[in-house]
Every structure is written in structure tokens, then in C-alpha cells.
Amino acid sequence: MALALTLKPNERVIINGCALVNANRRQTIYIESMADVVRGSDLLDEKAAATPATRVYFMIQTALTQVKHRETLVPLIQKDLAQLACVFGGASLSSIFKSANFISSGDFYKAMAALRPVIKHERELFERIEARKAAEAGHAETPSASHGVAAE
Structure with missing residues (x-):
């Protein structure tokens, strides 16, 4: 079962150590395999x-x-x-x-x-x-x- 990750505009997420930043609008991405995922808002x-x-x-x-x-x-x-x-x-x-x-x-x-x-x-x-x-x-x-x- 895929992980559906809905990102807010300009939200940052790290997937398997790779930092990604969403564009100017809300997007949903689906992660279909095991991955380490953390939203920027959860980072200290x-x-x-x-x-x-x-x-x-x-x-x-x-x-x-x-x-x-x-x-x-x-x-x-x-x-x-x-x-x-x-x-x-x-x-x-x-x-x-x-x-x-x-x-x-x-x-x-x-x-x-x-x-x-x-x-x-x-x-x-x-x-x-x-x-x-x-x-x-x-x-x-x-x-x-x-x-x-x-x-x-």
C-alpha cells in the first residue's frame, strides 16, 4: 500500500535523505516502497x-x-x-x-x-x-x- 503524502505549497520534505521542496500549489505524491520520510515541519x-x-x-x-x-x-x-x-x-x-x-x-x-x-x-x-x-x-x-x- 502506497503512502500518500499531501504537501502544502512550498513545504519541505526529506525522503531517504534527499530534501525536496514542493512548488507553489498543493500536491500529493505517492511513495510506493519503504522509505524514510519526514516533513520539514517535524525537523528541529x-x-x-x-x-x-x-x-x-x-x-x-x-x-x-x-x-x-x-x-x-x-x-x-x-x-x-x-x-x-x-x-x-x-x-x-x-x-x-x-x-x-x-x-x-x-x-x-x-x-x-x-x-x-x-x-x-x-x-x-x-x-x-x-x-x-x-x-x-x-x-x-x-x-x-x-x-x-x-x-x-
């Missing part, structure tokens, strides 16, 4: 891979788009996924295990997809940390208000 820029989960995602993406690096990357990806599993729990832990299983079976696109909820959770955690730091910094800047001294 290397500069954006700044957190543990996004770095693992970027390595998986690299394994998907650059076959020649897979043999080297797969053990590193599995090691880093194991480290993520030690940090995250709950639904994130399940997603990490799913990603690791997809890596083991060579399905790198599904491994990336399984890791997206972990990245979202990680982002939310960092946002909470930053909000807490900002709140604490706000308290530290107004000590007179907390001691009952009236501001002029």
Missing part, C-alpha cells in the same frame, strides 16, 4: 536542540535523515533515552520507552513522534522553573514592602 534546527529531550530528538532526526550515521547514533540515542527515563516519570516515561522501542526496530520517524510529548513536558517544566525564579527575584527586589515599610 540544531540550534534549537538545547535541552536533554530536544538533543535526543535531534539525534533521532539525524539518524532518520542521514543513514550513514545510524550505526554510530543508535547506541548514543539509546543511552540518552535511558538517561531521560531516569529523570521523567508518568506519561513521559511511557513515551520514552516507546521511542526506545521504535529505535530498536529502526522506525526513527515514530521514535521522534513518541518523543514529542516529552519535549512538551520538558518545556513546561522549564517554564515553571523560570516563572518561579522570576517570582523569587521579584520578592527579593522589594524587601521593604514585606517588612511593612511604606513606599513613597
